[in-house]
Amino acid sequence: MLTLHPKGAEAWYDSTIETIYFTENTWQFKVLEWFTPFGRKFAGMVRKLVWQRAHRNTMDDRASATAFYNQHIEDVKAAVPADRLLVFSADQGWKPLCGFLGVPEPEREFPNVNDRAAKQQAVADTFNSAYRIIAGIFAAIAASIYAAFTYFG
Numbered sequence: 444m445l446t447l448h449p450k451g452a453e454a455w456y457d458s459t460i461e462t463i464y465f466t467e468n469t470w471q472f473k474v475l476e477w478f479t480p481f482g483r484k485f486a487g488m489v490r491k492l493v494w495q496r497a498h499r500n501t502m503d504d505r506a507s508a509t510a511f512y513n514q515h516i517e518d519v520k521a522a523v524p525a526d527r528l529l530v531f532s533a534d535q536g537w538k539p540l541c542g543f544l545g546v547p548e549p550e551r552e553f554p555n556v557n558d559r560a561a562k563q564q565a566v567a568d569t570f571n572s573a574y575r576i577i578a579g580i581f582a583a584i585a586a587s588i589y590a591a592f593t594y595f596g
Contacts (some may be wrong), residue, residue, distance in 0.1 A: 444543075445519045447505040452509035462562035464502055467494060471573035478576050 448455035466472050466489045475482030494502055501507040520528065529543040533555065537548040 444540075445516065445523075445531045447530065447532045449532040452512045455512055456505055456509050459502070459508075462566065464494075465488070465566045465569070467502065469568040469570070474573040474576055475569065478580075479572075502553065532568055 450459065460468070466486055472482070472486065476486040477483075493499060498508065499511060501511045516530075520530070529539065531539055531543075534551065536553040541548045
């Protein structure tokens with residue numbers, strides 16, 4: 444299955460930059476990377492597997508990234524026989540997916556777990572962790588200065 448953004452490469456790029464690319468382009472995530480083991484491991488994994496390997500370091504340049512996105516689509520279509528490839532976008536719902544798999548469509552609505560607002564809220568929650576770390580660092584520095592002045596003063 445080749446999953447496409449329903450509105451094309453430009454919309455895909457905007458969505459990626461506004462949601463999951465925060466690991467590369469925000470100082471708040473850099474704080475988490477510097478001060479937490481999870482941040483270091485997650486950033487390293489995402490950087491190597493997603494941005495360097497899968498996207499070939501194209502995300503910093505819109506034209507390069509969207510050209511890579513479009514080329515990837517063409518490469519997959521060229522490599523996989525048409526009768527074995529479902530070209531799909533989530534806005535199509537269950538019908539093409541279930542038809543391709545030869546299974547009945549579920550009674551429930553097709554899930555939308557890639558909602559931009561939800562992703563942006565998750566990013567904001569991550570940033571809040573960075574702010575708490577910074578506040579903790581400043582509190583520790585202030586306490587150290589206070590203790591030093593109290594002890595030596």
